[in-house]
Amino acid sequence: xxxxxxxxxxxxxxxxxxxxxxxxxxxxxxxxxxxxxxxxxxxxxxxxxxxxxxxxxxxxxxxxxxxxxxxxxxxxxxxxxxxxxxxxxxxxxxxxxxxxxxxxxxxxxxxxxxxxxxxxxxxxxxxxxxxxxxxxxxxxxxxxxxxxxxxxxxxxxxxxxxxxxxxxxxxxxxxxxxxxxxxxxxxxxxxxxxxxxxxxxxxxxxxxxxxxxxxxxxxxxxxxxxxxxxxxxxxxxxxxxxxxxxxxxxxxxxxxxxxxxxxxxxxxxxxxxxxxxxxxxxxxxxxxxxxxxxxxxxxxxxxxxxxxxxxxxxxxxxxxxxxxxxxxxxxxxxxxxxxxxxxxxxxxxxxxxxxxxxxxxxxxxxxxxxxxxxxxxxxxxxxxxxxxxxxxxxxxxxxxxxxxxxxxxxxxxxxxxxxxxxxxxxxxxxxxxxxxxxxxxxxxxxxxxxxxxxxxxxxxxxxxxxxxxxxxxxxxxxxxxxxxxxxxxxxxxxxxxxxxxxxxxxxxxxxxxxxxxxxxxxxxxxxxxxxxxxxxxxxxxxxxxxxxxxxxxxxxxxxxxxxxxxxxxxxxxxxxxxxxxxxxxxxxxxxxxxxxxxxxxxxxxxxxxxxxxxxxxxxxxxxxxxxxxxxxxxxxxxxxxxxxxxxxxxxxxxxxxxxxxxxxxxxxxxxxxxxxxxxxxxxxxxxxxxxxxxxxxxxxxxxxxxxxxxxxxxxxxxxxxxxxxxxxxxxxxxxxxxxxxxxxxxxxxxxxxxxxxxxxxxxxxxxxxxxxxxxxxxxxxxxxxxxxxxxxxxxxxxxxxxxxxxxxxxxxxxxxxxxxxxxxxxxxxxxxxxxxxxxxxxxxxxx
Numbered sequence: 001x002x003x004x005x006x007x008x009x010x011x012x013x014x015x016x017x018x019x020x021x022x023x024x025x026x027x028x029x030x031x032x033x034x035x036x037x038x039x040x041x042x043x044x045x046x047x048x049x050x051x052x053x054x055x056x057x058x059x060x061x062x063x064x065x066x067x068x069x070x071x072x073x074x075x076x077x078x079x080x081x082x083x084x085x086x087x088x089x090x091x092x093x094x095x096x097x098x099x100x101x102x103x104x105x106x107x108x109x110x111x112x113x114x115x116x117x118x119x120x121x122x123x124x125x126x127x128x129x130x131x132x133x134x135x136x137x138x139x140x141x142x143x144x145x146x147x148x149x150x151x152x153x154x155x156x157x158x159x160x161x162x163x164x165x166x167x168x169x170x171x172x173x174x175x176x177x178x179x180x181x182x183x184x185x186x187x188x189x190x191x192x193x194x195x196x197x198x199x200x201x202x203x204x205x206x207x208x209x210x211x212x213x214x215x216x217x218x219x220x221x222x223x224x225x226x227x228x229x230x231x232x233x234x235x236x237x238x239x240x241x242x243x244x245x246x247x248x249x250x251x252x253x254x255x256x257x258x259x260x261x262x263x264x265x266x267x268x269x270x271x272x273x274x275x276x277x278x279x280x281x282x283x284x285x286x287x288x289x290x291x292x293x294x295x296x297x298x299x300x301x302x303x304x305x306x307x308x309x310x311x312x313x314x315x316x317x318x319x320x321x322x323x324x325x326x327x328x329x330x331x332x333x334x335x336x337x338x339x340x341x342x343x344x345x346x347x348x349x350x351x352x353x354x355x356x357x358x359x360x361x362x363x364x365x366x367x368x369x370x371x372x373x374x375x376x377x378x379x380x381x382x383x384x385x386x387x388x389x390x391x392x393x394x395x396x397x398x399x400x401x402x403x404x405x406x407x408x409x410x411x412x413x414x415x416x417x418x419x420x421x422x423x424x425x426x427x428x429x430x431x432x433x434x435x436x437x438x439x440x441x442x443x444x445x446x447x448x449x450x451x452x453x454x455x456x457x458x459x460x461x462x463x464x465x466x467x468x469x470x471x472x473x474x475x476x477x478x479x480x481x482x483x484x485x486x487x488x489x490x491x492x493x494x495x496x497x498x499x500x501x502x503x504x505x506x507x508x509x510x511x512x513x514x515x516x517x518x519x520x521x522x523x524x525x526x527x528x529x530x531x532x533x534x535x536x537x538x539x540x541x542x543x544x545x546x547x548x549x550x551x552x553x554x555x556x557x558x559x560x561x562x563x564x565x566x567x568x569x570x571x572x573x574x575x576x577x578x579x580x581x582x583x584x585x586x587x588x589x590x591x592x593x594x595x596x597x598x599x600x601x602x603x604x605x606x607x608x609x610x611x612x613x614x615x616x617x618x619x620x621x622x623x624x625x626x627x628x629x630x631x632x633x634x635x636x637x638x639x640x641x642x643x644x645x646x647x648x649x650x651x652x653x654x655x656x657x658x659x660x661x662x663x664x665x666x667x668x669x670x671x672x673x674x675x676x677x678x679x680x681x682x683x684x685x686x687x688x689x690x691x692x693x694x695x696x697x698x699x700x701x702x703x704x705x706x707x708x709x710x711x712x713x714x715x716x717x718x719x720x721x722x723x724x725x726x727x728x729x730x731x732x733x734x735x736x737x738x739x740x741x742x743x744x745x746x747x748x749x750x751x752x753x754x755x756x757x758x759x760x761x762x763x764x765x766x767x768x769x770x771x772x773x774x775x776x777x778x779x780x781x782x783x784x785x786x787x788x789x790x791x792x793x794x795x796x797x798x799x800x801x802x803x804x805x806x807x808x809x810x811x812x813x814x815x816x817x818x819x820x821x822x823x824x825x826x827x828x829x830x831x832x833x834x835x836x837x838x839x840x841x842x843x844x845x846x847x
Contacts, residue, residue, distance in 0.1 A: 026141070027148045031129050033156055038128050038165045039067060042177065042287030043520060047266050049297040050342075050515065056260045058175040058286070068180055068191060070164040076196045077179060078163050079237040080203035084228045086120040087235055090159055094121040094150030118146075124166045125149035132285040172202055173209025173274075174267050175286070184256040186214065188353050196242060197249040200228040210271040215253060215264075215346075215358050219365075222247075254353035262300045264346025264360040269293055269513050276514060276526050289525075290518040294340040296333075299630045303331040303343045306625035311348055311602070313621075314613060324611045327354075329602045329622060330361035330492050332511075333630055336500035336597050339509035339533025342630070343598075344493075347605070356605040362492045365465055366601060369486035369579030370437045371495060371588045372458070374502065374548050376484050377434050377442075379457040380449045381544050383671060391448065396431045396547055397655035397668040397676070400441035403720050406764045407447060409480050414764040417443045417485060420580065420614065425560065426720040427653055427682075427713060431668070434548075435557030437578060439485055446484040454483060460539040461498040462508050463490050486579055486586075496590055496599030502548055502575065503592035505642065506540035509533045542642045543671055549575045549639050550669060552591070567620040570627055572636035578616050584609040589619035591627070595634050598626050645669050651680035653711060661685055661709045684712045686729055693730040715757050719787045758795075758829050758839040761785050762813070765842040771818055778817065784825060785813035786839060792829040799823050818846050 031037050045058040082089045088096050096119050126135050129149050134142055172182035182202050183191040204224035205212050214221035229243035277284040307329045314326045333343035346360035386393035402425040407415045417439040433441035446454060455466045466488055479488055493511055500509045516527040552575035555564055562568060568576045576591025585607050590599040602618035647669055651662035656676045658665045661683040689696045691704035710729050713721050722728060762785040771780055784797040788811040795812040797805050800823055805814030826841035
């Protein structure tokens with residue numbers, strides 16, 4: 001009892017009163033940890049399209065599924081959760097001092113909040129007993145109130161009951177609250193049926209559901225799953241062998257059917273909402289929102305119908321292989337003005353488990369085939385890049401040799417690209433090579449400009465999957481020349497965005513899906529700023545963007561490969577490019593008008609080859625359907641040519657100014673300063689002895705003399721010209737054509753003729769050959785050869801500097817008996833005047 005003689009007793013009494021008052025002020029307004037409060041449902045979130053049509057209503061926590069009792073939860077599910085979220089769960093009373101100390105040290109060391117210390121009980125308290133406004137406040141007051149609630153929960157419930165409450169309400173992403181909802185959202189089954197592989201993947205989502213969503217980023221999800229399994233091993237819940245088997249298991253993703261429109265897009269929106277609304281380390285509360293998106297539901301439904309119909313047609317084609325599988329397709333439509341996503345189809349059936357229907361193929365990384373070629377040529381046309389590299393920029397008229405060409409890879413192996421039609425097309429302009437998607441010219445151009453230039457150009461236009469250091473996805477080796485033919489990996493969304501940049505004049509666009517977000521009271525909590533997705537400065541010279549567009553919209557230029565009036569031709573100006581991987585696993589069609597960019601991918605989610613389905617046959621019809629549907633109410637309009645381009649007539653066979661004799665001409669566009677100044681050297685007028693099919697002699701009868709115009713190509717094209725029936729100068733006339741100057745047209749200055757060169761056409765550089773023990777040695781020979789048609793009188797072949805044979809007439813070849821070892825192959829040719837030309841030597845190996 002208090003006595004005036006002991007006034008010091010007032011101090012502790014005052015402290016107790018003060019603490020009581022402070023404690024009441026701190027936690028007095030918090031709700032009790034009753035079962036009803038711990039299981040309270042969140043308000044619904046509504047997702048709308050751009051016109052206010054409902055796509056999906058996200059019903060709070062238990063709106064769809066019955067809560068699970070602890071006994072109904074697979075043990076591997078709660079074990080995985082404890083291992084990754086709170087491995088000392090069974091050893092603390094709601095707050096873990098060791099975890100707090102560890103997190104504090106980690107955050108202090110890195111100078112940022114990288115690690116939290118919230119226990120499972122604290123997370124349960126925060127998510128169910130605190131208001132949305134308070135949940136993510138980074139304050140000491142919030143932490144103390146959260147700790148108090150966690151302690152109250154621990155006093156009232158068993159650890160098993162706490163785990164059940166937690167697993168019934170925690171957020172797994174994809175708008176799935178609770179384990180039962182997550183099981184249905186990701187695997188199309190009840191939580192009671194989940195196995196170790198599935199439970200470990202779901203447990204990995206809790207830390208960052210958007211980043212680890214397997215439907216959007218399977219690689220990241222599997223990496224996180226491996227972390228969870230490793231922690232389960234460390235906690236003693238499973239063996240190392242159990243973890244290895246679970247990680248090796250193939251997971252099938254699908255959702256239990258429920259009412260939803262544009263499901264892949266809605267899932268994508270959810271992942272973007274977390275990034276848009278995040279205010280701290282914890283995921284934001286996505287309940288009770290009104291989300292207005294960029295999607296056009298009518299266009300979306302048209303695209304979905306086309307995908308289903310066209311895939312069925314491919315499977316039922318009369319000439320289709322019996323074992324052909326074409327199960328999947330994806331479609332993206334973007335507004336090139338700002339990157340707004342108007343359509344996103346991720347598969348033909350979101351709920352089809354057999355085809356991994358819930359996986360969003362619009363975001364999956366696949367090889368793009370030839371769909372990357374426009375960016376190869378765009379980089380090669382850039383005058384600034386060309387000047388920095390000390391070369392001339394390519395133009396649409398530049399002539400490239402589409403003939404068999406051997407390239408050496410970074411590993412020293414020979415690489416010989418082939419065209420889709422397995423034919424060589426000889427001299428082709430850049431315009432024709434790109435529009436008709438010829439492979440060898442594209443690889444030649446990439447070899448000239450370097451892989452780094454393509455990677456840089458692609459990254460500038462928004463393809464982020466190419467590493468800036470030039471290394472491939474595994475970072476073990478650099479991209480090679482096959483990158484020109486789609487050797488890297490891209491997503492359909494990013495590839496379509498890169499094409500959208502060509503459509504808008506070279507400005508990079510960042511695709512976006514959300515226009516604005518409102519809370520339940522109608523207050524705007526986030527709004528897209530005008531021009532959100534468009535870069536302020538062009539990522540590509542607008543003139544080059546237009547040149548690429550002009551080529552890709554040229555039906556005549558693509559006619560050699562696709563024919564006129566193909567599925568790629570629309571009733572309005574449209575630029576388009578196809579892509580097909582060499583193993584038939586992926587095919588693409590991506591194109592655009594001034595108003596919209598549309599990308600289509602067709603393939604199988606498990607990478608099974610489609611057997612004979614090309615980009616124009618597989619993705620092309622879907623692309624055409626979607627383009628016609630989304631433009632049905634948009635008047636056609638042309639692509640607008642930017643200022644700063646000049647037009648000049650060229651001779652198609654050389655890309656130079658036409659002479660009197662050039663019979664194939666066209667007007668072409670150029671950047672100023674890149675137009676040709678020299679005259680054509682391919683068309684050559686010659687007086688010949690038509691009776692003897694030779695050059696005229698002094699005694700040649702006048703009646704045998706006639707003037708003929710020949711197309712005389714450089715040495716690398718001579719063999720192609722003869723093989724394809726292009727008339728060549730008779731006999732020694734070819735030597736004349738390549739040893740002097742060509743006669744110019746009247747009033748035009750003469751132009752020096754190209755100098756003859758020599759190359760080895762066989763064997764391939766870096767080739768590896770094996771002697772067979774089952775064949776006689778004398779029949780195991782290697783062909784040594786140079787172009788069969790050239791101004792040579794004699795060609796001598798050398799192996800390791802020793803002459804092994806000579807040829808005095810076409811075909812210029814000899815056969816050399818194989819010998820084990822590394823060998824240097826070379827050749828020296830002699831023309832009629834006795835001049836010698838040596839071919840660059842090559843190395844081969846015989847084993």
